[in-house]
Amino acid sequence: xxxxxxxxxxxxxxxxxxxxxxxxxxxxxxxxxxxxxxxxxxxxxxxxxxxxxxxxxxxxxxxxxxxxxxxxxxxxxxxxxxxx
Numbered sequence: 001x002x003x004x005x006x007x008x009x010x011x012x013x014x015x016x017x018x019x020x021x022x023x024x025x026x027x028x029x030x031x032x033x034x035x036x037x038x039x040x041x042x043x044x045x046x047x048x049x050x051x052x053x054x055x056x057x058x059x060x061x062x063x064x065x066x067x068x069x070x071x072x073x074x075x076x077x078x079x080x081x082x083x084x
Contacts, residue, residue, distance in 0.1 A: 010034050 013034045
């Protein structure tokens with residue numbers, strides 16, 4: 001449930017964005033931007049848990065995947081050629 005503080009925060013954020021050149025943004029886009037900059041306590045908790053999990057994995061020797069492999073996989077999934 002939205003609190004008065006959250007509504008006021010979004011209102012001030014939206015006014016600032018619009019006055020600073022964001023007048024072309026839709027209400028949904030403004031809200032998305034506001035949510036990114038104002039995550040909920042639950043979202044922060046989930047992010048902290050994910051980082052802790054990744055750090056534990058690293059401490060146990062998991063170094064992840066090379067970035068080149070991840071990019072190649074994303075390109076295949078999106079149907080983007082490498083131009084080669």
